Amino acid sequence: MALSLTRAAPALTLLALLGPVTAGLAGTLAPAFGLMPALGGTEVSLEPFRALFGWPGLPRAVGLSLFTGLAATLVSLALTVLICAGWQGTRAFTALERALSPLLSVPHAAAAFGLAFLIAPSGWIARLLAMPLGWDRPPDILILQDPFGLSLIAGLVVKEMPFLLLMTLAALPALRPAQSLATAQALGYGRVTAWFKVILPRLYPQIRLPVYAVLAFSVSVVDVAMILGPGTPPPLAVQVLKWMNDPDLAMRFRAAAGALLLLALTVAGLLLWRGGEIALSRLSARWLTAGGRGHGEGPLRALGLGFGALSAALVLLGLIGLAIWSVAGLWRFPEMLPQGWTLRSWMRHGPEMLALFGRTLLIAAMSSGIAMILTTACLEAEQRHGLRPGTRALWLLYLPLLVPQIAFLPGLQVAGLLSGLDGTLAAVIAVHVVFVLPYAFLSLSDPYRALDPRYAAVAHALGRGPSATFWRVRLPLLLRPCLTAAAVSAAVSVGQYLPTLFIGGGRVPTLTTEALALASGGDRRIIGVTALAQTGAAFLPFALALLIPALAWRNRRGMRHG
Amino acid sequence: MGPSGSGKSTLLASIIGTLAPGFTLSGRIVLDGTEITHLPPEQRRTGILFQDELLFPHLSVGGNLGFGLPPRLRGKARREKIDAALRDIGLEGFAKRDPATLSGGQKARVALMRMLLAGPRALLLDEPFSKLDATRRGQIRALVFERARAQGLPVLLVTHDPEDAESAGGRIITLG
Numbered sequence: 001m002a003l004s005l006t007r008a009a010p011a012l013t014l015l016a017l018l019g020p021v022t023a024g025l026a027g028t029l030a031p032a033f034g035l036m037p038a039l040g041g042t043e044v045s046l047e048p049f050r051a052l053f054g055w056p057g058l059p060r061a062v063g064l065s066l067f068t069g070l071a072a073t074l075v076s077l078a079l080t081v082l083i084c085a086g087w088q089g090t091r092a093f094t095a096l097e098r099a100l101s102p103l104l105s106v107p108h109a110a111a112a113f114g115l116a117f118l119i120a121p122s123g124w125i126a127r128l129l130a131m132p133l134g135w136d137r138p139p140d141i142l143i144l145q146d147p148f149g150l151s152l153i154a155g156l157v158v159k160e161m162p163f164l165l166l167m168t169l170a171a172l173p174a175l176r177p178a179q180s181l182a183t184a185q186a187l188g189y190g191r192v193t194a195w196f197k198v199i200l201p202r203l204y205p206q207i208r209l210p211v212y213a214v215l216a217f218s219v220s221v222v223d224v225a226m227i228l229g230p231g232t233p234p235p236l237a238v239q240v241l242k243w244m245n246d247p248d249l250a251m252r253f254r255a256a257a258g259a260l261l262l263l264a265l266t267v268a269g270l271l272l273w274r275g276g277e278i279a280l281s282r283l284s285a286r287w288l289t290a291g292g293r294g295h296g297e298g299p300l301r302a303l304g305l306g307f308g309a310l311s312a313a314l315v316l317l318g319l320i321g322l323a324i325w326s327v328a329g330l331w332r333f334p335e336m337l338p339q340g341w342t343l344r345s346w347m348r349h350g351p352e353m354l355a356l357f358g359r360t361l362l363i364a365a366m367s368s369g370i371a372m373i374l375t376t377a378c379l380e381a382e383q384r385h386g387l388r389p390g391t392r393a394l395w396l397l398y399l400p401l402l403v404p405q406i407a408f409l410p411g412l413q414v415a416g417l418l419s420g421l422d423g424t425l426a427a428v429i430a431v432h433v434v435f436v437l438p439y440a441f442l443s444l445s446d447p448y449r450a451l452d453p454r455y456a457a458v459a460h461a462l463g464r465g466p467s468a469t470f471w472r473v474r475l476p477l478l479l480r481p482c483l484t485a486a487a488v489s490a491a492v493s494v495g496q497y498l499p500t501l502f503i504g505g506g507r508v509p510t511l512t513t514e515a516l517a518l519a520s521g522g523d524r525r526i527i528g529v530t531a532l533a534q535t536g537a538a539f540l541p542f543a544l545a546l547l548i549p550a551l552a553w554r555n556r557r558g559m560r561h562g
Numbered sequence: 563m564g565p566s567g568s569g570k571s572t573l574l575a576s577i578i579g580t581l582a583p584g585f586t587l588s589g590r591i592v593l594d595g596t597e598i599t600h601l602p603p604e605q606r607r608t609g610i611l612f613q614d615e616l617l618f619p620h621l622s623v624g625g626n627l628g629f630g631l632p633p634r635l636r637g638k639a640r641r642e643k644i645d646a647a648l649r650d651i652g653l654e655g656f657a658k659r660d661p662a663t664l665s666g667g668q669k670a671r672v673a674l675m676r677m678l679l680a681g682p683r684a685l686l687l688d689e690p691f692s693k694l695d696a697t698r699r700g701q702i703r704a705l706v707f708e709r710a711r712a713q714g715l716p717v718l719l720v721t722h723d724p725e726d727a728e729s730a731g732g733r734i735i736t737l738g
Contacts, residue, residue, distance in 0.1 A: 454614070460603035461578055466602075556620055557619075
């Protein structure tokens with residue numbers, strides 16, 4: 001039985017990933033071409049697209065989506081590369097590495113709210129400038145939700161750069177960077193130049209898929225764009241959501257057409273990026289071997305570290321800002337701190353918050369639990385039957401991260417309506433699994449494959465079968481990476497907005513949907529409470545993942561690292 | 563005997579049944595008159611010691627020995643067997659210790675005893691002495707061979723050290 005479960009695991013996992021994506025895409029495709037019998041759409045027509053292209057805001061919305069998506073990806077990647085090139089192996093780098101997991105666990109929405117509180121005309125930065133500049137009221141400039149989407153780009157970069165940095169750190173050791181760098185430096189190359197010439201060309205193919213995922217996410221992001229992005233018109237993804245939620249149900253057709261356009265836009269963005277990759281590798285081929293040893297490295301290193309630290313500081317200060325607002329009494333411009341402190345916001349919203357907190361964590365625990373079972377079963381199948389996924393399977397794994405959520409979730413919602421499963425907790429958990437699973441697999445697969453196979457050989461030689469070997473040797477030895485993978489998965493689940501909104505049908509509210517519902521209201525105190533609770537929900541699993549192994553292995557020196 | 567890359571460890575892996583995918587095995591492996599070629603690894607009862615002791619770092623020293631002991635021995639009898647085994651290798655009272663706190667020689671002895679407690683029908687050695695220093699090396703080598711002889715176990719040692727090969731006192735086959 002156990003044997004057949006591991007054999008079936010890869011197929012089951014693929015089904016869990018691809019089933020919802022394909023069903024959802026089909027469910028979006030039909031109404032985009034006028035087919036939705038429930039709303040009277042019984043004939044194939046191009047009317048939805050005609051309506052879409054007739055919307056005057058379209059060129060601007062499309063331009064915004066593409067520009068902010070490409071810019072956020074480019075800046076995130078450039079900073080990641082600069083930080084690694086300039087600082088790998090130094091103490092500053094280790095410090096940044098430590099800040100990485102907490103940074104990653106901060107949900108997108110909470111980070112965006114925090115950033116908004118910092119850069120708004122009445123935010124901390126303006127308050128800081130108010131004294132020397134003599135402002136007595138918030139300056140009348142459009143920083144937040146600026147028409148070019150610059151604050152949106154900033155909001156994306158502070159979250160996507162840590163993700164790319166983590167992916168880079170995971171890929172680096174296999175390239176043995178220290179040896180290559182030492183060789184190049186002995187040949188007289190500067191540290192940054194050496195990194196660009198001998199590490200980056202081998203590293204980039206390893207992090208290409210994560211970069212594509214960042215690009216696809218940034219082009220089609222909704223939650224961060226609702227908080228930091230421009231409003232009229234908003235990026236296309238936000239506009240599609242508006243049409244979806246329009247009381248006029250006929251707007252659903254236009255929304256479906258918009259969702260397909262967004263999918264096409266994402267594909268176009270990816271193709272554009274791929275073109276850039278090819279051009280850059282052609283252009284740099286000569287440069288790589290032309291012998292230039294590099295100069296002006298100091299400023300490049302300072303740039304990388306400066307912006308890296310700035311982006312970490314923005315997230316941290318943002319969270320502190322949220323915390324202060326949540327307990328602020330009267331807080332007038334341009335005072336740096338409130339005049340009084342009060343727990344009123346927490347008291348008033350506490351019971352409701354606690355219920356949301358519980359539900360958010362329940363969904364996170366269930367979805368990451370299912371994802372972890374599927375992931376370990378797949379990895380165990382690799383160990384036992386040599387069923388190792390190829391490059392193509394890796395693409396499939398990334399599919400839910402590459403296809404814009406808003407392109408297939410509306411379709412999936414229709415499937416949910418038809419089956420009567422929409423609006424149930426189970427359906428929300430199931431759809432979270434789709435987005436959680438790739439992260440569970442990505443974080444667990446490397447440690448799992450790296451475990452010394454001779455431990456299993458010894459267990460077999462001692463007469464233990466595959467299942468005893470799994471439960472009594474492999475799993476305990478991998479407790480720490482397993483818990484970390486579960487925590488990453490749980491944090492991803494906590495941050496999910498669109499899946500919860502669409503599949504929950506408004507009947508399964510979580511901290512995330514609640515926080516976003518408050519975005520337009522602008523009551524900073526309750527936003528502070530909700531976003532902090534959301535951050536807490538994402539952070540709790542990480543704390544457990546640190547605490548449990550430390551307690552379980554307090555008397556086992558050999559288990560302290562790894 | 564043979565230089566690195568000549569397939570010594572692969573040979574042992576084929577006998578204990580953990581041959582990596584990509585290798586094919588032809589011929590038959592017979593132990594004690596029964597063919598084990600197609601048995602799953604855990605039913606072959608072929609004991610193995612590697613260059614690293616590979617004590618399970620999450621278990622105590624006693625836990626490691628218990629892992630090797632067949633499950634039919636229970637409760638007090640089981641504990642006594644483990645204590646006796648520890649006494650036998652000069653590590654009395656070490657049952658609760660963290661394996662990471664043992665010296666190299668102590669670890670090697672625990673690894674050997676863990677293997678023997680599982681009741682193997684043969685003992686395979688994958689350069690198990692090469693990491694020990696010269697004095698310990700002689701002691702552990704003597705201990706392993708003495709135990710194997712006492713239990714009447716056939717031993718297959720792979721090594722690239724002529725001294726190890728000589729001291730085994732058996733037939734020497736050169737690979738590669």
